[in-house]
Amino acid sequence: xxxxxxxADVPAHIGARIRVTGWTHRRRELxxxxxxxxxxxxxxxxxxxxxxxxxxxxxxxxxxxxxxxxDKAPGGAEITEPVVTLLSEPAQPPPxxxxxxxxxxxxxxxxxxxxxxxxxxxxxxxxxxTAASVAGYRAALDELGFTEVHTPKIVGTATESGANVFGIDxxxxxxxxxxxxxxxxxxxxxxxxxxxxIGPVFRAEPHDTTRHLAQYTSLDAELGFISDHHDVMAVLxxxxxxxxxxxxxxxxxxxxxxxxxxxxxxxxxxxxxxADALALVGADPAEPDLAPAHERALSEWAVREHGSExxxxxxxxxxxxxxxxxxxxxxxxxxxxxDLLFRGVELVTGGxxxxxxxxxxxxxxxxxxxxxxxDAYKHGMPPHGGFALGLERWTARLVDAPNxxxxxxxxxxxxxxxx
Amino acid sequence: xxxxxxxADVPAHIGARIRVTGWTHRRRELxxxxxxxxxxxxxxxxxxxxxxxxxxxxxxxxxxxxxxxxDKAPGGAEITEPVVTLLSEPAQPPPxxxxxxxxxxxxxxxxxxxxxxxxxxxxxxxxxxTAASVAGYRAALDELGFTEVHTPKIVGTATESGANVFGIDxxxxxxxxxxxxxxxxxxxxxxxxxxxxIGPVFRAEPHDTTRHLAQYTSLDAELGFISDHHDVMAVLxxxxxxxxxxxxxxxxxxxxxxxxxxxxxxxxxxxxxxADALALVGADPAEPDLAPAHERALSEWAVREHGSExxxxxxxxxxxxxxxxxxxxxxxxxxxxxDLLFRGVELVTGGxxxxxxxxxxxxxxxxxxxxxxxDAYKHGMPPHGGFALGLERWTARLVDAPNxxxxxxxxxxxxxxxx
Numbered sequence: 001x002x003x004x005x006x007x008a009d010v011p012a013h014i015g016a017r018i019r020v021t022g023w024t025h026r027r028r029e030l031x032x033x034x035x036x037x038x039x040x041x042x043x044x045x046x047x048x049x050x051x052x053x054x055x056x057x058x059x060x061x062x063x064x065x066x067x068x069x070x071d072k073a074p075g076g077a078e079i080t081e082p083v084v085t086l087l088s089e090p091a092q093p094p095p096x097x098x099x100x101x102x103x104x105x106x107x108x109x110x111x112x113x114x115x116x117x118x119x120x121x122x123x124x125x126x127x128x129x130t131a132a133s134v135a136g137y138r139a140a141l142d143e144l145g146f147t148e149v150h151t152p153k154i155v156g157t158a159t160e161s162g163a164n165v166f167g168i169d170x171x172x173x174x175x176x177x178x179x180x181x182x183x184x185x186x187x188x189x190x191x192x193x194x195x196x197x198i199g200p201v202f203r204a205e206p207h208d209t210t211r212h213l214a215q216y217t218s219l220d221a222e223l224g225f226i227s228d229h230h231d232v233m234a235v236l237x238x239x240x241x242x243x244x245x246x247x248x249x250x251x252x253x254x255x256x257x258x259x260x261x262x263x264x265x266x267x268x269x270x271x272x273x274x275a276d277a278l279a280l281v282g283a284d285p286a287e288p289d290l291a292p293a294h295e296r297a298l299s300e301w302a303v304r305e306h307g308s309e310x311x312x313x314x315x316x317x318x319x320x321x322x323x324x325x326x327x328x329x330x331x332x333x334x335x336x337x338x339d340l341l342f343r344g345v346e347l348v349t350g351g352x353x354x355x356x357x358x359x360x361x362x363x364x365x366x367x368x369x370x371x372x373x374x375d376a377y378k379h380g381m382p383p384h385g386g387f388a389l390g391l392e393r394w395t396a397r398l399v400d401a402p403n404x405x406x407x408x409x410x411x412x413x414x415x416x417x418x419x
Numbered sequence: 420x421x422x423x424x425x426x427a428d429v430p431a432h433i434g435a436r437i438r439v440t441g442w443t444h445r446r447r448e449l450x451x452x453x454x455x456x457x458x459x460x461x462x463x464x465x466x467x468x469x470x471x472x473x474x475x476x477x478x479x480x481x482x483x484x485x486x487x488x489x490d491k492a493p494g495g496a497e498i499t500e501p502v503v504t505l506l507s508e509p510a511q512p513p514p515x516x517x518x519x520x521x522x523x524x525x526x527x528x529x530x531x532x533x534x535x536x537x538x539x540x541x542x543x544x545x546x547x548x549t550a551a552s553v554a555g556y557r558a559a560l561d562e563l564g565f566t567e568v569h570t571p572k573i574v575g576t577a578t579e580s581g582a583n584v585f586g587i588d589x590x591x592x593x594x595x596x597x598x599x600x601x602x603x604x605x606x607x608x609x610x611x612x613x614x615x616x617i618g619p620v621f622r623a624e625p626h627d628t629t630r631h632l633a634q635y636t637s638l639d640a641e642l643g644f645i646s647d648h649h650d651v652m653a654v655l656x657x658x659x660x661x662x663x664x665x666x667x668x669x670x671x672x673x674x675x676x677x678x679x680x681x682x683x684x685x686x687x688x689x690x691x692x693x694a695d696a697l698a699l700v701g702a703d704p705a706e707p708d709l710a711p712a713h714e715r716a717l718s719e720w721a722v723r724e725h726g727s728e729x730x731x732x733x734x735x736x737x738x739x740x741x742x743x744x745x746x747x748x749x750x751x752x753x754x755x756x757x758d759l760l761f762r763g764v765e766l767v768t769g770g771x772x773x774x775x776x777x778x779x780x781x782x783x784x785x786x787x788x789x790x791x792x793x794d795a796y797k798h799g800m801p802p803h804g805g806f807a808l809g810l811e812r813w814t815a816r817l818v819d820a821p822n823x824x825x826x827x828x829x830x831x832x833x834x835x836x837x838x
Contacts, residue, residue: 115795156836372838376534417575419791
């Protein structure tokens with residue numbers, strides 16, 4: 001059997017007899033000729049048949065034939081003199097037309113039929129961008145001496161934050177799904193100095209919003225021997241630049257197909273202090289946090305003022321940040337923490353953490369539930385900090401998807417547990 | 420401030436004034452001189468002090484000084500004329516001596532004190548090998564056109580296999596932790612043809628063994644347009660070769676420190692049919708599976724007979740494999756599945772899967788719980804197969820750890836939920 005050629009590579013084989021395999025993306029019967037458009041992981045290729053064939057859309061086929069140049073075919077080539085073999089037949093037609101330029105179905109219908117809907121080239125493209133982004137994140141941090149780690153998703157105490165946690169029956173005991181690898185990655189700074197983890201995190205989010213899910217993929221990093229949060233922000237800048245760069249090189253076709261514009265990541269991302277940010281958007285100076293409308297306004301300001309689609313907001317009030325947040329030594333009511341805004345939303349949260357055992361004892365009313373976590377601090381921990389970036393949210397902003405479910409393969413939320 | 424030099428790079432700076440940071444790994448006071456051995460993520464470096472200093476082990480320090488050549492110092496260089504700054508002091512001494520060549524403590528003590536125990540260079544080395552292995556796995560599959568995916572760890576039905584699952588309270592409904600990404604990765608073959616996922620899987624394993632955990636990291640892959648399971652085995656061979664190669668290049672120091680021997684991956688890994696394997700080890704031909712002792716004997720045989728530390732066993736009885744396993748068309752009581760044995764244990768399980776909707780209906784007594792999963796098969800799925808490799812088990816075999824908990828950062832088992 002001659003070896004398989006991918007659809008995207010067919011134009012390089014003009015004059016040759018080749019074999020392609022894939023799905024019947026579209027069948028068009030004209031008076032004297034039938035066109036089959038075949039879809040594989042690389043793209044589409046057109047096959048010309050002298051007579052009609054009974055190959056409904058989504059049939060898995062193999063086609064052997066001769067490649068000829070054709071101005072009218074996608075890619076400038078098509079396959080003639082075909083021998084079509086059916087590899088696997090569909091039991092029923094798809095619930096929507098996958099061959100149309102855009103998938104015209106409601107989001108619930110798309111999500112209910114995800115295994116089929118994701119086959120649409122534009123749906124698939126978003127996830128190619130996701131995969132490229134992750135590869136770029138890892139490449140950037142590997143280059144900076146980080147070690148990849150894998151930490152428990154089942155934890156014994158629900159201690160990290162006020163957000164809701166999922167309870168598990170753990171061999172008859174109560175346990176919880178980890179809301180983040182926060183405590184683990186901090187402990188591991190004591191081991192590897194610089195760590196990252198890419199994995200699922202879980203939030204029992206009781207609200208049905210367009211930007212929250214019960215499970216999402218968190219790109220976490222943590223590093224030691226920092227001066228303050230600015231060292232963390234500098235690493236985050238490299239990580240994000242690596243992500244954009246990898247999308248550009250590894251997912252170029254997806255970027256083209258979706259017609260999206262990739263952001264430039266400035267060598268130094270502009271920053272604004274939380275207090276100045278509130279003033280800029282005309283909010284009450286006593287506000288403890290930024291509202292979504294404020295984040296949008298700040299993003300627009302950063303584009304206008306700095307030509308940057310990225311903006312750091314630093315110095316959030318310490319009372320609104322998690323207990324492990326390091327205060328700003330010069331203004332202790334403010335924290336050495338930051339959010340990174342991108343295209344109007346908060347993409348990343350991070351900051352410097354407390355690193356002294358005595359500081360933890362001072363902020364924790366009851367340290368007992370944190371005993372395992374605090375062990376690392378008893379034994380010498382360097383000044384450190386880190387961040388967490390939500391992968392699905394990142395892709396949603398890149399492809400301009402209004403709902404995070406559009407950039408999640410199989411979303412989990414208040415109402416959705418399948419497919 | 421002069422920029423930081425890593426311990427491993429100090430010998431390249433003889434004559435220069437440099438700055439290093441890290442932990443006091445060891446302090447030795449002689450009559451006229453005190454040695455501080457400083458540990459950072461790259462290794463160790465010796466600092467020579469003219470007088471005693473009060474810097475207990477695990478203190479986080481910064482040292483500025485001049486590098487001189489020294490035959491007696493590790494790496495052939497040491498730091499003199501030091502200015503030592505304490506960055507962070509331990510609240511108490513570690514529960515064991517981290518500076519000894521080997522950590523002398525029982526496994527429970529090590530696990531109870533994981534945040535500190537993992538700082539031991541030999542403990543840390545194992546996880547550098549893990550990180551390198553994962554990088555190699557991804558590089559090999561990326562090269563073969565795979566797409567990385569992230570799938571739900573919370574599922575609505577506990578349907579995959581007989582193994583125990585963890586129940587979750589999911590917004591008042593019953594849900595479960597995914598035992599594997601099996602159904603998702605198969606569905607995604609319909610989208611990307613070739614996918615891999617690296618993530619946590621969960622088994623409510625009620626037995627306390629040296630090779631099972633409640634959570635482990637699964638390296639999953641699945642690919643379409645295969646002829647049979649041998650195409651899957653060929654991809655697995657590349658993945659494993661990529662892992663070994665990456666360990667050799669990215670974790671060379673860890674390999675040296677642990678004194679381990681990396682395996683050669685033969686261009687084609689030898690295979691033996693399950694029936695022949697039973698005969699070879701003198702087992703009852705009616706046995707439905709291989710016992711651990713059989714797996715060890717087979718591994719020894721493969722080394723003797725084929726000079727290979729890897730051995731595929733194929734053709735397991737179909738009644739002992741999961742329902743989605745594809746039968747061997749020539750011998751329907753056997754399956755197109757395989758295990759990969761490595762150094763005496765089963766490292767990977769995989770095989771060809773059913774791909775026709777009608778075949779699934781034929782094997783499932785009640786297809787209703789599988790509805791979401793079966794949707795993909797209604798709409799044309801190519802012949803496909805895949806595999807899953809347990810990451811912690813892989814590293815355990817590489818570093819010859821008798822217990823999988825030794826190659827898991829923070830293990831979760833019947834009795835252990837923290838740290």
